[in-house]
Amino acid sequence: MVSPKKLLPTMLLWAGLTGFLGARIFHVFEDGQLFRAQTFMELWESGGLTFWGGLFFGAASYFYIGMQKGMDWKHLADIGSLGMLMAYGVGRIGCHLSGDGDWGIVNNYEKTVEWLPQWAWSFRFPHNVLNQGEYIPGCSGKYCSILPHGVFPTSLYEAAAILLVFGVLWCVRKYIKVPGMVFTIYLFVVGIERFLIEFIRVNYKFNVGGIALSEAQLISLGLLLLAAFVAGYLFMKNGAKRRLVK
Structure with a gap:
C-alpha cells in the first residue's frame, strides 16, 4: 500500500479538478437555469458553483484513488x-x-436576541460581488451595490455552526474508536444543518409532492438516509465483532 502522505498530492489534484466540474454542473440545477436556458452553452457560460457538486465529484475521486491503493x-x-x-x-x-448570493430571505422581523449584533440578524451585504441591489451613494469602483432590504446572513450562520461542530469533533476524535463513525456524524450534521437553513435561504425550489424543496434539501435528505445506513452497518459489524471476541 502506498503511503497516504505520498498519495496526498495526487488525491488533492484530482479532487480539485473533478470537484470544480461537479460544482459547475450542480449549479445549473440549483439555480433553475436548466429550465430557462435554450442551449448547452447558455447553461455552461452562466456563472456560479455549488458546494454539493464539488463535494460529490471530488469525494468520488478521493475515494477511488485511495481505495485503489488499498x-x-x-x-x-x-x-x-x-x-x-x-x-x-x-x-x-x-x-x-x-x-456572493448565498444569503437568506428578507428579514424584517424584530430582533429577539438582545446580545446578537444587528448585522448578524439582518444584513444588506454592501459592496456585494454580484452587484445586486441599489447603488451606494458616493461609491466608486466595481462593487457599489447594497441590497434594498436586510436579509438573513445564512452563510454566517452556516459558518458558525459547521466550525463549532468541527471543533467538537476535533477534540473528541481520539475517543471515537469505531472507524467510519466520524463520517456518520458528519453526514448527520451536514444533512440536518443544510436542510434547515434552506428554509430561510434564497434558492430555486422544486415541487416534490406538493412541497417546495431546494436541490440542497433533496440532497440533504439523501445524506441523512446514507448516514442511517452507515450507522446501521457499523453497528451490526462491530456488534458481530464483539460477539466473536466473547
Whole structure:
C-alpha cells in the first residue's frame, strides 16, 4: 500500500479538478437555469458553483484513488469528513464577506436576541460581488451595490455552526474508536444543518409532492438516509465483532 502522505498530492489534484466540474454542473440545477436556458452553452457560460457538486465529484475521486491503493474506505471517510467540515465552514465565511448570493430571505422581523449584533440578524451585504441591489451613494469602483432590504446572513450562520461542530469533533476524535463513525456524524450534521437553513435561504425550489424543496434539501435528505445506513452497518459489524471476541 502506498503511503497516504505520498498519495496526498495526487488525491488533492484530482479532487480539485473533478470537484470544480461537479460544482459547475450542480449549479445549473440549483439555480433553475436548466429550465430557462435554450442551449448547452447558455447553461455552461452562466456563472456560479455549488458546494454539493464539488463535494460529490471530488469525494468520488478521493475515494477511488485511495481505495485503489488499498486504503480502507472508513478511514478515508473519517479523515475527509474533518477536512470537509473545516473547508465548508471557512468557505462560508468567504461567502459572507464577499456577498456572493448565498444569503437568506428578507428579514424584517424584530430582533429577539438582545446580545446578537444587528448585522448578524439582518444584513444588506454592501459592496456585494454580484452587484445586486441599489447603488451606494458616493461609491466608486466595481462593487457599489447594497441590497434594498436586510436579509438573513445564512452563510454566517452556516459558518458558525459547521466550525463549532468541527471543533467538537476535533477534540473528541481520539475517543471515537469505531472507524467510519466520524463520517456518520458528519453526514448527520451536514444533512440536518443544510436542510434547515434552506428554509430561510434564497434558492430555486422544486415541487416534490406538493412541497417546495431546494436541490440542497433533496440532497440533504439523501445524506441523512446514507448516514442511517452507515450507522446501521457499523453497528451490526462491530456488534458481530464483539460477539466473536466473547
